[in-house]
Amino acid sequence: MPTYDYVCDVCGNEYEKFQSMSSAVDTECPECGGKVRRLIGSGAGIIFKGSGFYQTDYKKAAPATECPACSTTCPTCPASKD
Numbered sequence: 001m002p003t004y005d006y007v008c009d010v011c012g013n014e015y016e017k018f019q020s021m022s023s024a025v026d027t028e029c030p031e032c033g034g035k036v037r038r039l040i041g042s043g044a045g046i047i048f049k050g051s052g053f054y055q056t057d058y059k060k061a062a063p064a065t066e067c068p069a070c071s072t073t074c075p076t077c078p079a080s081k082d
Contacts, residue, residue, distance in 0.1 A: 005041055010034025 002021065007014045008029035017026060029036050 005039040006036045007039055008032065008034045008036050 003018050011032040013031040
């Protein structure tokens with residue numbers, strides 16, 4: 001359910017209301033009883049919460065090759081690149 005922003009034309013009170021899209025639009029200010037307008041907003045962007053949203057999280061590791069120069073596993077060795 002979206003959150004809508006309203007502003008009162010009489011007292012200038014601004015407030016947000018969490019309501020379904022099929023709910024009736026507010027017409028009366030909760031502070032003074034004046035007429036309110038629903039503001040047009042840009043909406044909320046996508047929010048990623050938690051871990052696991054990095055580019056490298058799902059990449060497979062490059063297979064480690066044995067370094068001919070040092071006889072150990074060395075994935076960054078320039079000698080093991082073709």
